[in-house]
Amino acid sequence: MSTHDVKHRLRQLRGLPERVRALEAEVQENRQLNRRIAELTDIVTELLIPLEARDRDKVAEILERYKQGL
Amino acid sequence: MTAVVSDDGLLLPAGSRPLLVEIDGHYVWSLTPVRDGRPQSGGVLVPWPGVLRPYLAGRGRVRITDTTGAEVLYDDEVGLGDGEGRLAVVDKAGNRLSVDKVGHLARSFADTGEAIQEEIMAGTRRAIDDLRDHGGVDAYLNYGALLGAIREGGMLKHDSDTDLCYLSPHTSPADIITESYRISRAMRDRGWRLLRMSGGDIKLLLPLSDGRVCHIDVFVAFHIGDTFFQLGNRSGTLPREAIVPFSTIELHGHEFPAPRDPDAMLSFLYGPEWRTPDPSFRYADPPAGVRRLDGWLRGFRAEMGSWTEFFNGARVSAVPRKVSSFGRWAESQFGDLPVVDVGAGTGRDALWFSRRGHAVQALDFSRGGLNLIRRRNRRSSLSVSVDQIILGELRSTLMHGTRLARDPHHLYARHLVGCLDEPALDQFWLLARMALRPGGGRLFLEFSAVADGVTAGSGAPVEPYGLVRRVDPATIREAITRSGGVVEHLTVGPGEDMFDLPDPAVCRIRAHWPHPKEKR
Numbered sequence: 126m127s128t129h130d131v132k133h134r135l136r137q138l139r140g141l142p143e144r145v146r147a148l149e150a151e152v153q154e155n156r157q158l159n160r161r162i163a164e165l166t167d168i169v170t171e172l173l174i175p176l177e178a179r180d181r182d183k184v185a186e187i188l189e190r191y192k193q194g195l
Numbered sequence: 196m197t198a199v200v201s202d203d204g205l206l207l208p209a210g211s212r213p214l215l216v217e218i219d220g221h222y223v224w225s226l227t228p229v230r231d232g233r234p235q236s237g238g239v240l241v242p243w244p245g246v247l248r249p250y251l252a253g254r255g256r257v258r259i260t261d262t263t264g265a266e267v268l269y270d271d272e273v274g275l276g277d278g279e280g281r282l283a284v285v286d287k288a289g290n291r292l293s294v295d296k297v298g299h300l301a302r303s304f305a306d307t308g309e310a311i312q313e314e315i316m317a318g319t320r321r322a323i324d325d326l327r328d329h330g331g332v333d334a335y336l337n338y339g340a341l342l343g344a345i346r347e348g349g350m351l352k353h354d355s356d357t358d359l360c361y362l363s364p365h366t367s368p369a370d371i372i373t374e375s376y377r378i379s380r381a382m383r384d385r386g387w388r389l390l391r392m393s394g395g396d397i398k399l400l401l402p403l404s405d406g407r408v409c410h411i412d413v414f415v416a417f418h419i420g421d422t423f424f425q426l427g428n429r430s431g432t433l434p435r436e437a438i439v440p441f442s443t444i445e446l447h448g449h450e451f452p453a454p455r456d457p458d459a460m461l462s463f464l465y466g467p468e469w470r471t472p473d474p475s476f477r478y479a480d481p482p483a484g485v486r487r488l489d490g491w492l493r494g495f496r497a498e499m500g501s502w503t504e505f506f507n508g509a510r511v512s513a514v515p516r517k518v519s520s521f522g523r524w525a526e527s528q529f530g531d532l533p534v535v536d537v538g539a540g541t542g543r544d545a546l547w548f549s550r551r552g553h554a555v556q557a558l559d560f561s562r563g564g565l566n567l568i569r570r571r572n573r574r575s576s577l578s579v580s581v582d583q584i585i586l587g588e589l590r591s592t593l594m595h596g597t598r599l600a601r602d603p604h605h606l607y608a609r610h611l612v613g614c615l616d617e618p619a620l621d622q623f624w625l626l627a628r629m630a631l632r633p634g635g636g637r638l639f640l641e642f643s644a645v646a647d648g649v650t651a652g653s654g655a656p657v658e659p660y661g662l663v664r665r666v667d668p669a670t671i672r673e674a675i676t677r678s679g680g681v682v683e684h685l686t687v688g689p690g691e692d693m694f695d696l697p698d699p700a701v702c703r704i705r706a707h708w709p710h711p712k713e714k715r
């Protein structure tokens with residue numbers, strides 16, 4: 126291995142902790158999508174499908190019931 | 196005697212044994228000196244827990260012993276703080292309180308009468324039955340109640356509630372959270388009041404006949420890969436077969452489902468030494484597991500506890516009751532439209548708007564704040580409608596957005612944006628867009644701003660310390676524009692903080708969201 130290669134490898138190694146920190150942060154961002162998916166699923170199944178009724182009184186009743194159930 | 200008791204805390208010999216603290220014969224706290232204290236000349240100083248401090252003004256007999264009570268390190272009358280009366284760690288109804296294993300003040304089982312103990316057992320049994328018959332999950336007794344039942348044949352003396360867990364069949368966090376939403380809806384339908392603590396645990400509030408409310412925690416447990424997770428924050432190795440099919444244990448005359456192998460569960464929770472009592476036990480959860488649970492299930496109620504403490508504590512009385520100068524400025528532009536005060540806090544502005552004849556809704560995420568507004572609302576015979584919004588929760592934001600989109604109104608938010616983290620702030624713009632686009636109302640915003648050479652930078656804390664942060668007006672303008680809004684007015688200049696104390700840079704914004712058909 127040439128001196129140049131060794132220096133390059135050392136530079137890469139020195140940068141590893143920062144790369145790990147960045148990766149950890151990105152992984153955490155992805156984990157947070159789970160709650161968003163669950164919330165959207167809940168909204169679609171509990172609220173949007175019943176709201177298809179499009180009846181104003183019915184909509185008010187469905188919204189109130191959803192709010193009480195949160 | 197080998198200890199010193201002062202306003203600073205307890206100066207104790209360095210040691211790793213757990214110790215118990217009583218005031219006038221009532222247990223209040225347990226601690227382990229080397230873990231909870233810091234070295235100081237003469238030993239280790241363990242500061243009084245923050246939750247006890249408001250009660251430490253007066254005289255009382257403080258007794259510090261080992262967990263058996265046989266060895267006494269301190270037993271003497273002391274005077275603490277500047278109070279004259281007897282020290283008493285009690286709730287408003289006079290019930291004795293102690294610091295529980297997660298650092299909250301709670302009423303310990305030892306200070307609970309037999310009839311009330313029976314109510315707690317029956318309520319726990321009813322919760323298990325409702326979870327099974329209506330929530331569709333089989334729950335088992337766990338944590339302190341399981342430990343007490345197995346080791347001592349009854350509830351632990353210093354425990355304060357009962358904990359239930361259920362083993363989810365799901366292996367994706369999104370499915371686990373959706374299941375938890377379904378369970379909470381089913382339990383509400385059964386008449387339970389509850390609080391959501393994360394995407395995987397809820398607190399059932401069981402009212403007791405002595406006026407107290409017992410908390411029954413319902414935690415999810417699940418496997419992802421080879422790792423077993425159980426809320427609170429536990430993670431590690433425990434096979435499914437150690438939990439199901441359940442065994443049965445008896446606790447105070449009631450039969451409860453328990454993990455199939457209680458020994459394996461208790462070792463998982465408390466380590467192999469679980470048979471030796473340690474009331475000051477603290478969990479040592481693997482950081483990687485906590486990080487994963489935080490990422491999957493949490494984030495929407497960070498700081499909620501601190502705001503509750505603020506609204507229930509003495510500091511809140513420093514917030515003036517009269518309307519803020521921003522409230523006056525905004526109100527002069529309201530016209531006839533109703534107003535929604537988002538992050539209404541103590542309700543000082545919302546109540547004044549109501550007095551001025553506006554239809555007003557006050558929204559906040561802190562139940563402490565909402566209760567304060569309800570009380571003031573009642574006392575002043577006003578009709579501000581009060582409701583919870585959790586901007587960190589998409590469901591809550593979308594639900595309010597959908598509701599508000601139906602009628603025109605203004606949104607008003609003073610010192611809110613500086614309290615929100617990035618995801619909650621994003622959802623605030625979503626709320627504004629949903630709520631204002633159809634009706635033509637305005638958004639009125641005021642917040643502690645960043646001003647070059649005048650203030651600290653973005654994120655710098657302002658009062659109440661740490662809960663509100665300075666925000667750069669340019670980022671707010673950009674976010675409003677990005678979400679389809681139009682900033683009509685923006686000024687930065689001297690103003691007031693939440694306590695009406697001078698703030699060198701406060702930003703005022705008025706914005707609207709044009710209807711999709713409107714030309715911008």
